[in-house]
Amino acid sequence: MSENQLPSQFESFGEARQQGFLAVKNLKDQGKKVAGVFCTYAPLELVLAAGAVPVGLCAFSDETIPEAEKVLPRNLCPLIKSSYGFAITDKCPYMYFSDLMIGETTCDGKKKMYELLGEIKNLHVMQLPQSQNDEASKELWYKEVLRLKERIEQDFGVTITDENIKKAIKIKNEERKLLKEFYELSKACPPPITGAEQLKVLYGSQFKFDPGTKLRDIREAIDKVKADQANGVENVAKSAKRILITGCPLAGVTEKVVKAIEESGGVVVAYENCIGIKPIENLVDETIDPYQAIADRYLKIGCSVMTPNTNRMELLTRLVDEFKVDGVVEMTLQACHTYNLETAQIRNLMQKEEVPFISVETDYSTSDAAQLKTRLAAFIEMLS
Amino acid sequence: MSENQLPSQFESFGEARQQGFLAVKNLKDQGKKVAGVFCTYAPLELVLAAGAVPVGLCAFSDETIPEAEKVLPRNLCPLIKSSYGFAITDKCPYMYFSDLMIGETTCDGKKKMYELLGEIKNLHVMQLPQSQNDEASKELWYKEVLRLKERIEQDFGVTITDENIKKAIKIKNEERKLLKEFYELSKACPPPITGAEQLKVLYGSQFKFDPGTKLRDIREAIDKVKADQANGVENVAKSAKRILITGCPLAGVTEKVVKAIEESGGVVVAYENCIGIKPIENLVDETIDPYQAIADRYLKIGCSVMTPNTNRMELLTRLVDEFKVDGVVEMTLQACHTYNLETAQIRNLMQKEEVPFISVETDYSTSDAAQLKTRLAAFIEMLS
Numbered sequence: 001m002s003e004n005q006l007p008s009q010f011e012s013f014g015e016a017r018q019q020g021f022l023a024v025k026n027l028k029d030q031g032k033k034v035a036g037v038f039c040t041y042a043p044l045e046l047v048l049a050a051g052a053v054p055v056g057l058c059a060f061s062d063e064t065i066p067e068a069e070k071v072l073p074r075n076l077c078p079l080i081k082s083s084y085g086f087a088i089t090d091k092c093p094y095m096y097f098s099d100l101m102i103g104e105t106t107c108d109g110k111k112k113m114y115e116l117l118g119e120i121k122n123l124h125v126m127q128l129p130q131s132q133n134d135e136a137s138k139e140l141w142y143k144e145v146l147r148l149k150e151r152i153e154q155d156f157g158v159t160i161t162d163e164n165i166k167k168a169i170k171i172k173n174e175e176r177k178l179l180k181e182f183y184e185l186s187k188a189c190p191p192p193i194t195g196a197e198q199l200k201v202l203y204g205s206q207f208k209f210d211p212g213t214k215l216r217d218i219r220e221a222i223d224k225v226k227a228d229q230a231n232g233v234e235n236v237a238k239s240a241k242r243i244l245i246t247g248c249p250l251a252g253v254t255e256k257v258v259k260a261i262e263e264s265g266g267v268v269v270a271y272e273n274c275i276g277i278k279p280i281e282n283l284v285d286e287t288i289d290p291y292q293a294i295a296d297r298y299l300k301i302g303c304s305v306m307t308p309n310t311n312r313m314e315l316l317t318r319l320v321d322e323f324k325v326d327g328v329v330e331m332t333l334q335a336c337h338t339y340n341l342e343t344a345q346i347r348n349l350m351q352k353e354e355v356p357f358i359s360v361e362t363d364y365s366t367s368d369a370a371q372l373k374t375r376l377a378a379f380i381e382m383l384s
Numbered sequence: 385m386s387e388n389q390l391p392s393q394f395e396s397f398g399e400a401r402q403q404g405f406l407a408v409k410n411l412k413d414q415g416k417k418v419a420g421v422f423c424t425y426a427p428l429e430l431v432l433a434a435g436a437v438p439v440g441l442c443a444f445s446d447e448t449i450p451e452a453e454k455v456l457p458r459n460l461c462p463l464i465k466s467s468y469g470f471a472i473t474d475k476c477p478y479m480y481f482s483d484l485m486i487g488e489t490t491c492d493g494k495k496k497m498y499e500l501l502g503e504i505k506n507l508h509v510m511q512l513p514q515s516q517n518d519e520a521s522k523e524l525w526y527k528e529v530l531r532l533k534e535r536i537e538q539d540f541g542v543t544i545t546d547e548n549i550k551k552a553i554k555i556k557n558e559e560r561k562l563l564k565e566f567y568e569l570s571k572a573c574p575p576p577i578t579g580a581e582q583l584k585v586l587y588g589s590q591f592k593f594d595p596g597t598k599l600r601d602i603r604e605a606i607d608k609v610k611a612d613q614a615n616g617v618e619n620v621a622k623s624a625k626r627i628l629i630t631g632c633p634l635a636g637v638t639e640k641v642v643k644a645i646e647e648s649g650g651v652v653v654a655y656e657n658c659i660g661i662k663p664i665e666n667l668v669d670e671t672i673d674p675y676q677a678i679a680d681r682y683l684k685i686g687c688s689v690m691t692p693n694t695n696r697m698e699l700l701t702r703l704v705d706e707f708k709v710d711g712v713v714e715m716t717l718q719a720c721h722t723y724n725l726e727t728a729q730i731r732n733l734m735q736k737e738e739v740p741f742i743s744v745e746t747d748y749s750t751s752d753a754a755q756l757k758t759r760l761a762a763f764i765e766m767l768s
Contacts, residue, residue, distance in 0.1 A: 031762045036533045059415065071725040072725060072747075073460065073720055073721070073725060073727070076721060076724075076725070077717070085690070088574060105514040105515075105691060106719075107492055108491055108492045108689070108725075109721045109725065110721045111514060111691050111722075111724055112688070112721065112725035112726060114551065114691070115691060115692055115725075115726075115729065116725075116728060125691065127513065127514050127515055127518075127521065128514075129511065129513075129524070130495060130512075130514075131489075131511055134511075135527070136523070136524045136527045137511065137524070139520070139523075139524075140513070140521070140523075140524050143520045144520070188408070189711075216559070279756040281740050284416040287537075290528050304496070305492070307489060307495050307496065307498070307499060307509065308499055334459070335459055335721070337457070337460060337491075337492040337496065337719070337721065338491045338495075338496055339460070340457040340460075341456060341457060341460070341492075341493065341496035341499075341500075342496060342498060342499075343457070344455050344456070344500060345499065345500075361457075
């Protein structure tokens with residue numbers, strides 16, 4: 001199914017980021033506060049509970065990288081350079097409209113970029129611990145969640161009530177459950193939709209700012225897919241090789257990777273990364289202290305900045321099984337030390353699981369697109 | 385003064401690392417435990433208090449990098465690749481003899497390399513917080529110091545008594561005071577010794593394993609320099625431009641950087657880095673709880689992995705003033721994100737202080753030696 005034939009339920013997600021620019025401007029005009037976030041570790045419930053609008057800031061185009069490289073080293077991941085570039089050139093409306101930006105000490109590059117960003121923007125940086133399972137790390141992160149609460153209250157001139165934080169937790173959990181229901185549709189063989197379509201909903205949903213509308217739209221997307229399934233509509237060929245994508249945030253290279261896979265006889269059934277399944281897995285516990293529950297839930301995210309990163313290994317192993325994956329494609333961004341170093345362990349893990357694995361390193365340019373496509377096509381060919 | 389004319393007091397330091405191989409073997413034969421450390425954040429007092437021998441493991445040759453690159457990404461700092469390479473090839477006697485290795489989650493590269501190293505060596509990784517001044521970070525680090533104590537006690541089958549830890553603190557403080565007295569001799573104009581000689585003592589002292597002998601040797605080096613000064617011996621030309629070196633650990637590129645500076649009309653008077661002044665600045669408080677005092681002292685080290693890294697800025701500013709520095713040379717290793725990103729701030733700081741500044745990026749190869757020398761010579765020429 002080509003992009004032109006997408007059901008209308010998907011279009012609104014595909015265009016959500018662009019349409020969101022205007023939506024955010026309107027919200028600002030109504031006096032709403034906007035908090036820009038860079039990373040899946042940012043506890044969005046705190047922003048929602050303050051009556052503010054959270055919006056994803058990570059930048060996915062190489063447009064502003066030359067400007068960023070006047071200050072940042074060239075040998076740095078494109079996501080960080082692009083993000084900083086959009087900030088200094090004020091070319092990203094979401095950054096422009098952000099009353100507060102929230103960063104975390106995830107990787108070295110972001111951590112140090114934030115020092116420079118903090119000179120020109122209103123930025124709060126949370127200290128993310130480097131481990132997940134020990135008590136000291138959990139305590140540090142819990143305190144950081146409380147520190148963010150205070151900063152939001154102070155900057156936005158509000159008090160986050162217990163009622164509001166609990167309500168925000170409920171809304172985000174609802175969203176996670178629905179998105180999970182949606183992406184799990186691709187467990188079917190063949191999957192009812194392509195990976196490009198799945199991604200559109202997973203990615204686009206973060207740019208729908210009215211929680212009620214967002215939940216309704218996801219529900220409609222699920223229902224449409226299910227109706228198609230019931231009617232025997234097949235959007236994906238039975239022969240398509242089932243691919244799981246893992247690794248760095250994908251959006252800057254979606255065309256180069258997802259499209260290449262799906263034009264070469266593969267179909268992406270699952271995304272073990274930041275714009276895929278990671279932000280949706282695990283709910284916030286609604287039965288305990290809300291801030292403790294938020295801290296617990298977010299710290300579980302299996303990113304390569306954690307040492308050890310057993311949560312990624314576990315999630316990956318489980319997804320490979322649940323989605324009946326034929327092959328795993330890891331995409332790492334250039335100069336991303338944590339993911340690039342973790343590749344050795346992921347390769348070993350996949351070998352143990354007897355799942356074919358390929359790791360490709362790329363950036364936001366188009367110069368390696370043809371080469372990348374050749375490699376991915378050869379990998380999928382090999383799965384046959 | 386060429387290397388051949390070094391006073392004998394310096395020779396023992398210059399050869400300390402090589403001679404230490406045999407010394408460590410002898411200590412092992414006597415039943416001593418050896419703890420290898422990678423970083424200035426490793427609290428050596430705990431090792432000494434356990435009756436064990438601490439030894440520096442950081443590798444400074446590109447010899448084992450090809451072997452390391454079979455597992456690690458190429459685009460990674462040479463220090464990390466070299467260290468891992470020496471570990472897997474067992475080519476470093478200090479690594480070979482280490483009963484326990486101590487790492488810290490300093491930078492992304494080391495943090496993730498340690499996961500691989502831990503598969504083949506007995507390794508303990510301390511979680512270093514990413515900030516220095518907040519209570520949560522201080523608490524985390526204090527707990528990590530206690531966790532290391534437990535690991536050392538367990539692995540070495542000893543109990544670290546209060547008496548022993550206090551004694552170890554006293555010994556290390558003595559050493560820091562003496563080394564500080566030594567390096568501060570270069571505040572004189574012209575400095576009494578070259579930077580190459582100064583570095584030999586600062587670097588070599590970590591490979592002298594008998595605390596008494598070490599203190600005596602440093603004392604003798606100080607006395608010798610002072611005697612020379614009193615006798616009007618001038619080892620350095622008055623016209624030599626006074627250079628401070630800052631940035632990444634230097635030892636892998638000493639020849640390329642220090643030698644190039646000192647052959648081009650400059651003299652290095654101070655080293656604001658890990659093998660220079662950082663391990664010596666700040667004593668452990670002998671009047672409070674020893675573990676708290678150790679945690680406090682080590683967490684103050686101003687490395688670029690910290691955010692913000694104000695302690696480096698403060699130390700650098702102070703040293704530039706105290707050592708009457710004519711120019712600052714920053715050396716960063718390739719792919720060291722934290723230092724490479726911090727360069728922008730250091731450049732601004734030096735501009736504010738009106739001190740000429742150059743930043744050079746290099747690795748452990750010799751391929752850029754000529755180009756580097758040309759750039760450094762031009763920088764020193766410009767100071768005239």
